Every structure is written in structure tokens, then in C-alpha cells.
Amino acid sequence: MTPLDTLADIVGPKNLLRDPGDIAPYAVDWRGTWRGEPEAVLRPGSTAEVAEAVRRCAALGLAIVPAGGRTGLSGAAVPAANGPPSVVLSLERLNRIRDLDARDFSLVAEAGCVVQAVQQAAAEAGRLFPIQWGAQGTAQIGGMLSTNAGGIRTLRWGNARELVLGLEVVLPDGRVLDDLRRVRKDNSGYALRHLFIGGEGTLGIITAAALRLVPALRRIESAFVAVPSPDAALSLYGRIMECGAEVVGFELCARFCLQMAERHGVGLRMPLPLDSPWYVMVEIAAAHPSVPLREMLEETLAAALEGGEALDAVIAESEAQRAMIWKIREDYPDCARREGPAVGTDTAVPVSAVPAFVNTAERELKARWPEGRMAAIGHAGDGNIHLSLLAPAGWTDRAAWAERAGAMEALVNGIAVSLGGSFSAEHGIGQSKRHAMATHKNPVALDVMRSIKDALDPEGRMNPGKVLP
Amino acid sequence: MTPLDTLADIVGPKNLLRDPGDIAPYAVDWRGTWRGEPEAVLRPGSTAEVAEAVRRCAALGLAIVPAGGRTGLSGAAVPAANGPPSVVLSLERLNRIRDLDARDFSLVAEAGCVVQAVQQAAAEAGRLFPIQWGAQGTAQIGGMLSTNAGGIRTLRWGNARELVLGLEVVLPDGRVLDDLRRVRKDNSGYALRHLFIGGEGTLGIITAAALRLVPALRRIESAFVAVPSPDAALSLYGRIMECGAEVVGFELCARFCLQMAERHGVGLRMPLPLDSPWYVMVEIAAAHPSVPLREMLEETLAAALEGGEALDAVIAESEAQRAMIWKIREDYPDCARREGPAVGTDTAVPVSAVPAFVNTAERELKARWPEGRMAAIGHAGDGNIHLSLLAPAGWTDRAAWAERAGAMEALVNGIAVSLGGSFSAEHGIGQSKRHAMATHKNPVALDVMRSIKDALDPEGRMNPGKVLP
Structure with a gap:
């Protein structure tokens, strides 16, 4: 029996994974980009067990890599390949919804709750948990908060950060910061929770959160709009606002993205012919069916067509048509992957x-990689456009394209x-953007971040090799 | 010439106040509760001057008390009476709106901008800066953010914190943290701005902010509703949501509060007879006149009347009637002050x-101070009720009532x-609630706050004697 085996005293033998086969899924991210071997995987079943595990790991000199649904895109939940000895601490067993209060428009969920389960619980109570993104069926609340996840609804309800009323966090020294309150106004000292939200597990482990709910949407209307340019899309955005x-969604898509979706998507049907260079997907909603959304959308689009901001537009006539518009958006990343190698940005x-x-x-990419194909799609209502550069059609060697076009990331950033x-x-940031932190982040901000990291985690035990360059 | 006079090199002689008469307004808060003498008052005219002044004060061993419009209720902007030698650093000359971008729904304002000036600039651009509270004609943006001000509109748009896109802050060591970006999504490391927002000047000095704007309200409807109980008000809240x-406002008022408003207010007229124990003021709004707000409000109130949640209700028939409802709310604090001595809470x-x-x-206050009169009024849609206990009618000695009923604060807290x-x-917190921090704040949270304070301001130079107990 090694010292590490004593961790079984805390979580039980079944929840201390030492077998390489059991560990393997936790040692690589879902895209297969980031790999790192932990000494073990721990699956505590309660906040108290998390706290005790953190203390014991400190005594054993082990670093801790917190993990949730592991759908992240930056390698934050996988041990750094050249990092210190570590354990992955998976929150998956902390998966209870502790409380749901419809009158209060709030619920309290443990970190391991799958986001979709929280959405469903809210819906059953006549409420909406208003975050939405592709990975919601696997991603967990703890990861959602530790990465301050965004998605297609942030335009109206903000990022994950804005949906938090209170947090429970296990600190790097094993103490529990119990601030799991559902209060909406609290000016009693520094807003500590905002450090852990988006902290990617480097300052502590989020074990539970009190979350805001909003009234369920009782009516919703979506449109698919052909626009001549991003500038026209911006004018349309002003109108719709x-x-x-x-306004709960406003996505901008380059024609090339929709062409890829058409080519590789399963069961996708474009609402309009793809003869315009740009398209917008827009969604408006209301908590009561009496709001004349249809008329609002029709009037807005009519004015946009007359003003030349829109070239063509279709309003979804049925729930199936509405779902199709958003399925195109949701399936896009997979379709783009099937098209071939790409270098992407966020x-x-x-x-x-x-x-x-x-x-x-577009201009600079074309000048430097005339053979590349730029894809631009994203949450234009938040200014968040995901640009990527795809290899020429038929190119299959991902490594070679990454080598050739890798510098596009720094250029676009x-x-x-x-x-x-x-x-x-x-x-x-995770592991994937630490170099960008070093290049682009304000050095004074980096210094302050380092001071805070040193103050909260002086031994550097929480998720080493992540976030800070 | 004393060493302190060299500060004039930075801000110019006119903006280094040494004369006791000039200093006096900065040495007391507006309610006259908190007093403390600074060595001088500095009025820098730029961020660079603020930074240089901070460095020079460090060299001179002076603490710094940042000040804005000085309308705060907790004594944060006045030097602590028994504190170290300090200067008040007033941001009042940093009063430019640096940028306003209607298409971006944002503006950039310096800390010394009066809140109302920002509201007006937004309105002129067809936008709304959606924070609203009584002191807005005097309060400044820097103070609004340093105290994370609330008000009557937080139900829809959040506290001041939620309106910030980016900040410019002078750190305790005189470096400038320039993060004055208007970007709505940014997950590049720790969310530092949330430490300075609500930090009451103890971690740095906010010198400018990029702020969110929203579409101007083109239609608005208000109602004044008699309800039998706070529980009924809560049911009405669910309906209106x-x-x-x-829903941009939802205030709950005890009859006694309205009686005081009626008694002491100038030109106030109650929309309903005061024969109900509780009242609600509700406001809904839309960015376009086509939204059938009137019908929505009528239907909601009809259902509430039928359900027994409302006893009587009046919808404002004109802008004057609507303004009257909110004037009652806004003038209430002054009216209550005229009624007599009180001990209050937040x-x-x-x-x-x-x-x-x-x-x-109500039960516990009545048991302990049967002679006292409880006033309850507040932003019920945020759960933020301001309770106070007034002395019996005719009582004039404020100090004696504070002595007798002072313990009500701890009881209600x-x-x-x-x-x-x-x-x-x-x-x-300022100075007024430090004792409550010691009593009620989670000790782990306090410890983490102290670590952060030590990390950012190791010499304790920024606003000493505030926030942390």
C-alpha cells in the first residue's frame, strides 16, 4: 500500500481510480489535443470529502486538477504533460440539485450536475436556466462556472458569471468557503466569487452554486436573414435591439460556414439559398404568449429589407423550422471539422x-495564406466571432496545416x-492559450493575477500549468 | 514649504487644498455622521496625475481616501477619525465622457462624471444607462462602482457591477491597470475588475469605466397596488415576472412608510387611500411603443385582484401620475427623517x-421595543428591504433613541x-458596518479578503479603516 492509497480512506476504494484503463479517459481532453497522466483519479461524493481530499493531497505533495464534464476546449481539466505529480479530482458524484425555489427564481446545484439536468429541473418548475451551448448535455455546472461559459444566449442573460448568486468553494488549503446564498444584493466586502468563476480551478474548487433562474419563455420567434456585409448585420442588430x-440570440455566419454545414450536416436544410455572403440568425422571445413577437420581427425585417441591411429573410413558420435554424448553428462545429484541417480562434x-x-x-489572412479558407461565425450580438482558417479543399494532413497556418492565431488575436x-x-485559457496570455495580456493585469494566485494558493497546488503563463 | 506641499507639483496649487475651510466639506459625510480630518485634499485632473499622486503619497507615508460625490451612507469616503495621516483624493475633475458608441451600446466615462450626466448623455444617443437612485444628481461614477450601487432598477439590469464592461484603476503602488475595454466576453484570466467594484477604494482607485447601455425605454407603465401582506406581494411578483x-421596478412599502410620506412630503398625493397594510409599486417597460404593456399590466392586476393577492390597484393614467408614484418612493427617505429619530438597516x-x-x-422588534414603530420599504424584487425602527411620535432626542434602539440593527441583521x-x-461597509462584518461575515471569507488586501496593498495605504474589520 502506497501513501496515495490512503486517499481511499476519504472517497472509498471504488472512487480512487488507479488502474490505467480507468484513468485513461481523464488523461486526455475530448478532442485528443491535451494529454497528461495523473497519479490517480479521485471521485469524492460530498463537499466534505473534497475538502478532506485537498488536505490529504497537500500532505502527500500532490497537485490537484479539478475536472467536470471535460468538454472544455483549452485543456484546463487535463494534467499538464510536464507538470508535477497530480491527481484529477472529478466532481461527477456531486450531482444533486440541492434546492429549487420557483418563487425565488433560483436553484442550488452541486458542481457535478450536468447543465442539461439543471435546465430540465428549471423547466419543470416553469423557469428557464438561460445558458445554452452545444456541450450542455455533458458539461457540468462546476466546469461551466470555472470557465465562465458563454454560448448563444449571453446577449440577453450574460455569461455563466452573471447567473451566479452564490458559491461554495473548497480553497487550496482545504477550508470551505461557504457562500452559497441566494441573495441578489450583497455589498459586504470583496466579491470573492468572481475570482473562482472563470478561475479554471487554479484558485479553488467550486463544489456547488446558487444559480439565477428566469421566467420560462412562452413564445419565441426566429429568423434567418441574408445580409450583404457584417456592417449591415450590425445595423440589423441595432434595429432588433x-x-x-x-433579443435572445444574434448569430452572424459567413456563407462558407453554411456551405460546410450543408455539405457535411446530417438532415440540415438551409432556410434560404446561399447566394448572399453573410447570414444572421436572430431569435426574440417573451415570457408570455401575448407579446406580439411575430409582428415585431416582421416589422423589423421589413424595415431592414427596405434599408438594404437585409437582402432576404425568412421567419420560422413552425417549431420545426425554428429548430432547424438553430440546429444548423449547433451542428456547425462538427461540420467544419469534417471539412478538413483548421486553425481556430476565440x-x-x-x-x-x-x-x-x-x-x-479577411484581408490579412488572404494576403498571408491565399490558399486558406476563412470561416467566420459567432455570437455577433456579443462581439464574439470565431474565426478559423481551413486548409484548401482536399488537404488531409492536420499537423502540416497546423504547422503552416498556426501563426494565424496570433495574427487574429x-x-x-x-x-x-x-x-x-x-x-x-487552460493550457491552450497560455502563450497568448504571455503575448497579449496587459502585464500589470498579469502581475495582479499572480499576486492573487500566490495569496490564495502559495504552494501552487491547484491546477498547475494552467491560465497564468 | 512642507513635504506635503510638493503634491502641488502634481496637481497644481489650486488643486491641493490645505485651507481648513476648503478641506471641511471633505472631512464629514453628508449626513454628518462620520468625521475625519485629512492632511489635505487632492484634486488630480487626469489618470496620470492620480497615479503620480499615489506614488508621491507613498513616499510621504500618507494614506489615501478616494472620494467621489460623497453621497455614500457608510462613511467610506471620509478619513477614519482615528486613522493614519491621510489625504482625500477627489476624482471630481476626472469628469469627461471619453467615448459614447450607440451602435455598441456602451460609453466610457471617467470616475468623476456625475451619474446623471452619464444618464443624460446616454439618453441623447437614444440609449439608457439603467441605474437609478436618489443620489444620482450628485453621486459620481467612481463612487457608484466602488460601492456597487443598487437602486430601484436592479431587478432588471443588475447592480452597478453588472453594467461594467471594463475598468481603469490606479493600483496602490501607482501602476495603472488599464482594462478599459468594451468587450462583452473575456475569459483571459481572473476577473480582476470585480475586486475593485464594491472594493470601496481599499484596493485601488477607479479612474474610468466602460459601461453598458441598453435601448432607451419607449413605453413604460406603472401601478400602485394595495396588497394584504408581504406574501401576497410575493405572489404578485411571480405574476408580473x-x-x-x-419588469423594471417592484417596490414593497408598509402603510406606515406611506403615512410618513403623506405627512411630511411636499406635493405628494397618494394614488389610493391608505387602508391596506402593504403596498406595491410596480413598473414595466419596453424599448418599443408597440408592446402592449397596458394590457399586460391590466390582465396581471385583474388576476391578482381575483386571486386575493391585490386588494386594490391603480394604473398611472398619465406621465404625471406615473411620476407621482415614483416621487413618493424617492422622497420617502427625507420624509422618514422628518418624522423623527430612527435606527436603520440595509x-x-x-x-x-x-x-x-x-x-x-416585526414580531421580534415589537417584543423588544413595543414603543418603536417599524418602517419597512424596499426593493422587494431583489429581496432588499430597508427596515428601520422609529422612535415614538414626538420623540426628538436622536442620541437617546440611538442608545435605546441601537441593538435593533444587530437583531435585524x-x-x-x-x-x-x-x-x-x-x-x-465603509466605517458604519465594520462591526457587522466582524459579527456576521463568514470568517473564511474574511480571511480570503484579508489575503487579497495584503497582496494588493501590503502597506495598507488605500482607504484604511474601511470595509475589513
Whole structure:
């Protein structure tokens, strides 16, 4: 029996994984990009067990890599390949919804709850948990918060951060910061929770959260709109924001992206012919069926057509048509992967800078990689456009394209930052963007972050090799 | 010439106040509760001057008390009476709106901008800066953010914190943290801005902020509703949240509060006879005149009347009637002051706990101070009820009532905390609630706050004697 085996005293033998076959799924991220071997995987079943495990790991000199649904795109939940000896601490067994209070528009969920389970629980109570993104069927609340996940609904309800009322966190020294309150106003000292939200497990382990709910949506209308340019899309955005409805989605897609979706998607049908260079998907919603959303959308689109901001538009006539619009958006990443090798980015700029961002990037990418194919799609209502550069049609060697076009990431990040934007909008830093942190992040901000990391985790035990360069 | 006079090199002689008469307004808070003499008052005219002043003060061994419009209720902007030698650093000359971008729904304002000036600039661009509270004609953006101000519109758009896209902060060592970006999604490391927002100037000095704007409200409807109890008000709240409109205000007022408003207010006229124990003021709004707010409100109130949640209700028939409803609310604090001595609180509980909170407090206050008169009024849609205990009619000696009833604060705070609430909802800690921090704040949270304070301000130079007990 090794010292490490004593961790079974805390979580039980079944929940201390030492067998390489059992560990394997936790030693690689879902895209297969990031690999790192932990000494073991721990699956505590309660906050107290998490706290005790953190203390014991400290005594054993082990670093801790917190993990949730492991759908992240930046390698934050996998041990760093050249990192110190570590365990993966999976929150998957902390999966209870501790409380749901419809009158309070809130619920309390443990970190291991799958996001979709929380959405469903809210829906059963006549409420909406208003975050939505592709991985929601696997991603867990703890990971959602540790990465401050975004998605297609942030335009109306904000990122994951904005949905939190209170947190329970196990600190690097094993103490529990119990601030799991459902109170909406609290100015009693520093807003500590915002350090752990988006902290990617480097400052502590989120074990539970009190989350905001909103009234269920009782009516919803979506449209698919052909627009001549990103600038026209921005004008349409201004119109729709002023239409009187709640705007819950505003996505901008380059034609090339929709062509890929058409080519590789299963059962996808484009609502309009793809003869326009750009398209917008827009959704408005209301908590009561009496809101005349249809008329609002029709009037807005009519004005946009007349103003030349829209070239063509279709409003979903049925729930099936509406679902199809959003399925195109949701299936897009998979379709793009099937098209071939790509180098991608996760940038955001001020909403009004989206046209300049897209146009500048297009010009510079074309100049440097004339053979590449730029794909631009994203949450334009948040200024969060995902740009990627695909290899020429028929190119299959991913490594060779990464080698050839890898520098596009720094180029696009640089354009975003020069426009007052971010090189990491919604996927976080993890391992994949530490180099970008070193290049693009304000050095004073980096210094302050390091001070805070040193203050909370002086031994550097929490998720080493992540976030800070 | 003393060493202190060299500060004039930075801000110019006119903006280094040494004369006791000039300093006096900065040495006391507006209610006259908190007094403390600074060595001088500095009025820098730029971020660079703020940074240089911070460095020079460090060299001179002076602490710094940042000040804005000085309308705060907790003494944060006045030097602590027994504190170290300090200067007040007033941001009042940093009062430019640096940028306003209507298409981006954002503006960039310096810390010394009066909140109302920002509201007006937004309105001129067809936008709304959606924070609203009584002191907005004097309060400044820097103070609004440093105290994370609330007000009557937080139900829809959040506290001041939620309106920030980026910050510029002068750190305790004089470096400038320039994160004045207008980007809506940014997951590049720790969310530092949330430490300075609500930090009451103890971690750095906010010098400018990029702020969110929203579409201007083109239609608005208000109602004044008699309800039998706080529980009925909560049911009404659920109904109005589901009516399909944006709910921008939901205030609960005990009859006694309205009676005081009627007695002492100038030109106030109650929309309904005061024969109900509780009243609600509700406001819904839309960004476009086509939203049938009137019908929504009528239907909601009709259902509430039928369900017994409302006893009587009046919808404002004109802008003048609507303004009157909110003037009653806005003038209330002054009216209550004229009624006589009181001890007050600033608590919040989960929205669904408001009835239990009010009922428990009423019972316990009556048991202990049968002669006292409880006033309960507040932002019920946020769970933020301001409870106070007034002296019997005719009592004039404020000090004697404070002595006699002072313990009500701890009692009410304790009830709020026991219901998962906060003893400091929107006014902050400053000097006035440090004792409550010591009593009620989670000790682990306090420890983490102290670590952060030590990490960012190791010499304790920023606003000493505030926030942390």
C-alpha cells in the first residue's frame, strides 16, 4: 500500500481510480489535443470529502486538477504533460440539485450536475436556466462556472458569471468557503466569487452554486436573414435591439460556414439559398404568449429589407423550422471539422467593431495564406466571432496545416486586441492559450493575477500549468 | 514649504487644498455622521496625475481616501477619525465622457462624471444607462462602482457591477491597470475588475469605466397596488415576472412608510387611500411603443385582484401620475427623517424569504421595543428591504433613541443572515458596518479578503479603516 492509497480512506476504494484503463479517459481532453497522466483519479461524493481530499493531497505533495464534464476546449481539466505529480479530482458524484425555489427564481446545484439536468429541473418548475451551448448535455455546472461559459444566449442573460448568486468553494488549503446564498444584493466586502468563476480551478474548487433562474419563455420567434456585409448585420442588430422584444440570440455566419454545414450536416436544410455572403440568425422571445413577437420581427425585417441591411429573410413558420435554424448553428462545429484541417480562434471585440475585425482579418489572412479558407461565425450580438482558417479543399494532413497556418492565431488575436477586444472570449485559457496570455495580456493585469494566485494558493497546488503563463 | 506641499507639483496649487475651510466639506459625510480630518485634499485632473499622486503619497507615508460625490451612507469616503495621516483624493475633475458608441451600446466615462450626466448623455444617443437612485444628481461614477450601487432598477439590469464592461484603476503602488475595454466576453484570466467594484477604494482607485447601455425605454407603465401582506406581494411578483414585459421596478412599502410620506412630503398625493397594510409599486417597460404593456399590466392586476393577492390597484393614467408614484418612493427617505429619530438597516434576503423576514422582524422588534414603530420599504424584487425602527411620535432626542434602539440593527441583521441574506445589501461597509462584518461575515471569507488586501496593498495605504474589520 502506497501513501496515495490512503486517499481511499476519504472517497472509498471504488472512487480512487488507479488502474490505467480507468484513468485513461481523464488523461486526455475530448478532442485528443491535451494529454497528461495523473497519479490517480479521485471521485469524492460530498463537499466534505473534497475538502478532506485537498488536505490529504497537500500532505502527500500532490497537485490537484479539478475536472467536470471535460468538454472544455483549452485543456484546463487535463494534467499538464510536464507538470508535477497530480491527481484529477472529478466532481461527477456531486450531482444533486440541492434546492429549487420557483418563487425565488433560483436553484442550488452541486458542481457535478450536468447543465442539461439543471435546465430540465428549471423547466419543470416553469423557469428557464438561460445558458445554452452545444456541450450542455455533458458539461457540468462546476466546469461551466470555472470557465465562465458563454454560448448563444449571453446577449440577453450574460455569461455563466452573471447567473451566479452564490458559491461554495473548497480553497487550496482545504477550508470551505461557504457562500452559497441566494441573495441578489450583497455589498459586504470583496466579491470573492468572481475570482473562482472563470478561475479554471487554479484558485479553488467550486463544489456547488446558487444559480439565477428566469421566467420560462412562452413564445419565441426566429429568423434567418441574408445580409450583404457584417456592417449591415450590425445595423440589423441595432434595429432588433430596439424592436421591443427580448433579443435572445444574434448569430452572424459567413456563407462558407453554411456551405460546410450543408455539405457535411446530417438532415440540415438551409432556410434560404446561399447566394448572399453573410447570414444572421436572430431569435426574440417573451415570457408570455401575448407579446406580439411575430409582428415585431416582421416589422423589423421589413424595415431592414427596405434599408438594404437585409437582402432576404425568412421567419420560422413552425417549431420545426425554428429548430432547424438553430440546429444548423449547433451542428456547425462538427461540420467544419469534417471539412478538413483548421486553425481556430476565440476572439471578441466590441460589438460595433465586428465589421472592422472581420474585414481586417479577411484581408490579412488572404494576403498571408491565399490558399486558406476563412470561416467566420459567432455570437455577433456579443462581439464574439470565431474565426478559423481551413486548409484548401482536399488537404488531409492536420499537423502540416497546423504547422503552416498556426501563426494565424496570433495574427487574429492581435487584430482583436488592437480593436480593444479579447483573445479568449469564452473558452478560457487552460493550457491552450497560455502563450497568448504571455503575448497579449496587459502585464500589470498579469502581475495582479499572480499576486492573487500566490495569496490564495502559495504552494501552487491547484491546477498547475494552467491560465497564468 | 512642507513635504506635503510638493503634491502641488502634481496637481497644481489650486488643486491641493490645505485651507481648513476648503478641506471641511471633505472631512464629514453628508449626513454628518462620520468625521475625519485629512492632511489635505487632492484634486488630480487626469489618470496620470492620480497615479503620480499615489506614488508621491507613498513616499510621504500618507494614506489615501478616494472620494467621489460623497453621497455614500457608510462613511467610506471620509478619513477614519482615528486613522493614519491621510489625504482625500477627489476624482471630481476626472469628469469627461471619453467615448459614447450607440451602435455598441456602451460609453466610457471617467470616475468623476456625475451619474446623471452619464444618464443624460446616454439618453441623447437614444440609449439608457439603467441605474437609478436618489443620489444620482450628485453621486459620481467612481463612487457608484466602488460601492456597487443598487437602486430601484436592479431587478432588471443588475447592480452597478453588472453594467461594467471594463475598468481603469490606479493600483496602490501607482501602476495603472488599464482594462478599459468594451468587450462583452473575456475569459483571459481572473476577473480582476470585480475586486475593485464594491472594493470601496481599499484596493485601488477607479479612474474610468466602460459601461453598458441598453435601448432607451419607449413605453413604460406603472401601478400602485394595495396588497394584504408581504406574501401576497410575493405572489404578485411571480405574476408580473411572467406577464411578458420587462419588469423594471417592484417596490414593497408598509402603510406606515406611506403615512410618513403623506405627512411630511411636499406635493405628494397618494394614488389610493391608505387602508391596506402593504403596498406595491410596480413598473414595466419596453424599448418599443408597440408592446402592449397596458394590457399586460391590466390582465396581471385583474388576476391578482381575483386571486386575493391585490386588494386594490391603480394604473398611472398619465406621465404625471406615473411620476407621482415614483416621487413618493424617492422622497420617502427625507420624509422618514422628518418624522423623527430612527435606527436603520440595509439588509437583503432571497426574494422568496421577504415575507418571513418582514414577519419575523416585526414580531421580534415589537417584543423588544413595543414603543418603536417599524418602517419597512424596499426593493422587494431583489429581496432588499430597508427596515428601520422609529422612535415614538414626538420623540426628538436622536442620541437617546440611538442608545435605546441601537441593538435593533444587530437583531435585524441576524434575522437576514439566518435566512441566507446579507447585512449589507447596497450601501456597502465603509466605517458604519465594520462591526457587522466582524459579527456576521463568514470568517473564511474574511480571511480570503484579508489575503487579497495584503497582496494588493501590503502597506495598507488605500482607504484604511474601511470595509475589513
